[in-house]
Amino acid sequence: MLLSWVKTFGDVIYINIFGRPVIVLNKVEHAIELMDKQGAAYSDRPRMVYLNEIFSASMILTVNYGYEVEPGEDPLVKLFEGSDATIARPGSPGATLVDFFSLLRFVPPFLPGGKFTKLSGQARGALKMMLNKPFDAVIEQRAAGVASHSLLALMLDKYEQNGQVDQSQLKAIKEVSGTMYRAGAGTTSALLRSFVHAMVLNPVVARMGQAEIDCIIGNERLPAFEDKGLLPYIDYILKELLRWKPPIPLGIAHRAIHDGEIAGKHIPKGSLIIPNIGYMMSDERNYEDPGRFFPERFMSDVSGTENTVLDPSSAVFGFGRRICPGRHFAEASLWLAIANMLAVFDILPVLDNDGHEVLPENKFTEGLTW
Template sequence: MDDLRSIRTLATVIVSTVGAVWVIRRTLKNRSRLPLPPGPKGLPLIGNLLDMPLDSSWEKYHAWCKQYDTDILYLNVAGKSMVILDTVEAANELLEKRSLIYSGRPRMPMVVELMGWDFNLGMMDYGNVWRKHRRLAQQTLHPSSSRPFRPHIVKATRNLLNLFLERPQDLERNLRHMVAETVIAVTYGLQVKKEDDLYFKIAEEGSGAMGRVASASTKYLVNAFPILKYVPEWVPGADFQRIAREGKVLAKNMVETPYSAANAAFEAGEAEPSFVSASLQKMKEGNEGDVYQEEIIKNSAGAVYAAGSRTTVSIVLSCLLALVKNPAILKKAQKELDTVLDSGSLPTFDDEPDLPYVTAVVNEAFRWRDVAPLAVPHKLSAEDEYKGYRIPAGSIVIANGWAMLHDEKIYPDPFTFNPERFFKDGKLDLETQRDPAHACWGFGRRICPGRFMGYSSVWLAVASIISTFDIEKPRDENGNEVEPQEEYNTAGLTIMAKPFAYELKPRSQEKAEVIRQSLSFST
């Protein structure tokens, strides 16, 4: 009797397995007959290679989507499938709901394999190694876990205000100093006091080298033909090997040097609260041993600066440009701050709930000039279907965040800087009015783990500058206002406002004195 049951069970398993295989094969066969998503017709062999935009590609992708009346665009770039998602609905359906197969990263030979950026969480392919790094970053940078790091942000912001008193015309330089000071303190608990500081310099050099190479990725044939990475440096035309070798040294310095100093401070019992000290403490206590390992902590710490430095500077710059061009918005934000803050005080994180208009200004800056219009591309690990279209396995999948944040159906008059759009019935409403966070921090399992701290840094910087300074259009020799230009560097993964005309000065001598006094309380 038992043998009969076993035979029946085995037969059931075999029939079920055969049936499942048949269904899967039939599904794949039917799917393979589906058309590819619409897109411009390419040439033999090279496909759409010659059609690819070299600058502001998000605008061209969006124009193609409108031309072909689709929210999912297909491009064949020299045999490589590329899919552009142009709407929130498409991004949510694929990158969020189907994140298991849409969370990979395309291969990046020049930056990752040759320049040594394989430590970077954002560039790692999806898998067990990525999951461990991601879990550490997620747990340490969560709002509740990262609250002890906030004093670092406050101190760097106060120092920024003082820099504006000393050199009001060095807008980007001052912001870069603030961000470096913030990120190095938050990540390692180390202090950056001057721009010739060791940690400031190696962070700028390492991140800068990667940024230059990434922004010119199409220039390097090794990205299209990875086998070229084995070509010796002395071979004519292999100058990319020298660039990669020099960049790898800078990347190693950026990861190793501040970590060694932070680890030494931790061992001596002198560490400031930071990403590294918090992680090392948990490793010492034996918490979650698969995550809290020294190599993972060191790699994750090195990735934090790379992720946060350029984005914060870009957002604050864009916000200040918008305020120069829209003085009425600046005055309204200043009035709100003056009403909420006591005389002689500067904004703190505790004031945020009482400053809805300032919060709306910050959110509009995130929407108006999205720092990473296309973010970092995803890679599809298995063939998929969407709206009757076939998406081939291995496709590079790009979410056009710029198109989503400038969708006139969601944001009327999307190219106008208008914080009022986030108010409903006189109250701040980031739910029904669509919080820009839905598209500016990435999607699915690859969403930025440092987004909460990144937003907080931007909010405090913007609120503090508005509270203490007037930033206005300059005037020519005849007293006429000079309209600042809205020009951006747009060739890389991130955008940055080019220098624009402005005048910045303390709102009063009292405000200037408040800034000076604040330094003694933030040291």
């Protein structure tokens, strides 16, 4: 819907939803101007009713909790997967219908408009377990002297050094760890699903990535992060993946703390500012033939001239003071996952009963993530 609006109304769209002014930014330069250069005025967050008021992956679990994911169906991973669709389905935090019309949170699930309370009820138990189970496990491990090195363990060490019992601080430590797990695992898993989808649809790209790995690394070991500078085509695949299906297509909303202006248009105080990242990454002003999965667009030419194509990382991780604090970790873990998957697997479409390939449709269900 927003794509057709851009063609009709232009780069800056104003909407009034239940009396709440909403500004949709469709041009990356405008998002940078407001959220980066004027970040002091446009880095506030709106009230997020759905995420904050209707309920409070392996590498991320390891870093956060020192938790080693079990082979097969790991219980914590299953918890995340079970709640992921429920959380992501309503849309971008701060910009769901219940965020604009908060009385919807009181509508019983069996009545029209009660889907938010129904969805929240489905996810609340799993989210509570996601918050408490790994946290309680680290507490027990520390008491037994067998806790692994992790971010949570470091925060608890610092908390205990103060020598004071502060339940609010302890609660904050638990919620910070849980938020990192929830946010990081959701976006990373969405991108890896998109990567597999892209490789099935673009086998030439997969083969080029595999050829680079075979040439540089060989088949005696798996790619390591120390190999990153030697595998530029894997970098290009990652950049194109971020561009092709940015993990949060409508970004995370900001709020204007006072009146402002962009492109000659007035921004009222209190406006919700939504960066339309999905459109920015498919804008022909930024990328030629944007519908094509084409990692080569990020290569420098043979003369060595610096590539001036917009780096997707400048937009897909957010803007200004609200930029994703885990973006470097996310890119590193995604690079490792992509390199290792290509090194080990041929990613091919399924076959029908006659042995013919069945290509998946290039369609995605939109929500908070693809």
